[in-house]
Amino acid sequence: MTYNRLSADKARYWRSLDNSRIQCTLCAHACIIQDGSKGHCSARQNRSGKMILPFYAWISSAAIDPIEKKPLRHFMPGTSTYSVGFWNCTMDCPFCQNWEIAHPQPAYIQEEIIEPDRLIELAMASGCPSISFTYSEPLLHIEYVIEAMQIAHSRGLKTILVTNGNALDEPARHILAHTDAANIDLKTADPLIYRRLLGGELKVVQNFIRVSVQLCHIEITSLAVPGVLDSSAQIEEISSFIASLSQEIPLHITRYHPAWKYTKAPLSPETMHEMTESARKYLKYVYSYW
Ligand code: SF4
Incomplete structure (x- = not known):
């Protein structure tokens, strides 16, 4: 390569x-x-x-999506967003729903280089009022993303970050200062599961969320995965943390489907319903998808 x-x-x-x-x-x-x-x-x-940065400006995918697909429900609702993805990830969730681009075999990676100014030209030509950095983990390509966000703002485009939030404080503050809206994963309230199974740090993600609240619009996504996040007690822990920042922060609870190394059956609709209702005890806006 x-x-x-x-x-x-x-x-x-x-x-x-x-x-x-x-x-x-x-x-x-x-x-x-x-x-x-x-x-x-x-x-x-x-x-x-x-x-x-061997993958600087290497784009894995680009598409026009409804903003609700990020998911964002309380930021520019009803609009489309020009969405772009990269390669690789900072975490190792064995159930990764985007594993083809987050954990690709080297031979699978395609060299498609689009410089930041060209990317923003493409986004402008799409007619979308925003650009989303999404699909695989954009924080890993923070230098590129910040450059593109600055150009986007100079052209009047809003910037959206869809992320695992697994970045230390200094880079977090740097990128969030250029971000208009973020959807951040909060995968479990258990620090050991975060570290040992997922390859992340709960405290680092929680700090990322705290900084985000100060700097941009945020919504949270929690993927309901058996053995990781699968009970009312666990979603209550997550919801009470979010509520400690603001009860107005929207929470999206999505149902996992078997992918990559994980073959366990998805949670039942009954369990998804119970988890959703439990989250609603703490938060005003809870959306669930199953
Ligand atoms: S610290 Fe994180 S971003 Fe940096 S090389 Fe290691 S895994 Fe990659």
Whole structure:
């Protein structure tokens, strides 16, 4: 694979260590990367003691979606949004619903390079009033996304981030300052499940949500997965955390379908209904999909 030459001077959120090692300071993994190696996500690499971004501007998919599909129900309702996705992810959820682009085999990755200014031209030509960074994890490509968001704002487009929220405080504040609306996953209230099964950090995601509340419109998505988030007690923990920030934050509870490494049967409609009603004890706007 050739890496995008334009990535060489773009990388932020890393620091030099001894012996040409570097540390990535973007997500909770805080990977220490040897010269010639890549981080846990495969999308940030060490070349001669410097961070490079091998997938800078590599787009996996683009489409026009209803904004409700992000899902966002309380931001520009009834409009369409130009939606773009990337490759790879910072987390490892074994039930990933977008695993083909979040955890692709290297041979499957297609080199489709669209620079930020060209991307915004395409979004403008679509006639949509907003652009969404979505499908796979956009935070992993934060340098590109911020660049595109700045151009989008200069052209009058709103910016939307659909994310796992697994970014440390400094990059979180940086990208959210350029974000108009975010839909953030809150996958479980159990920190051990977050860390051991999903490869994320609950506290980091909760901080991302707190910062988002200060800087942009937010809505939360919780995927109901057997063994991860499958009971009224668990959704009440999530809902009470969200309510501690604002009872007005919309919560979307979506039903998982078997995908990638996970084959367990989806939750029953009865359980989905019970979880939805439990969340409504804490929050004004709860939407569920099954
Ligand atoms: S983004 Fe996260 S997983 Fe990727 S290299 Fe940086 S710290 Fe590691």
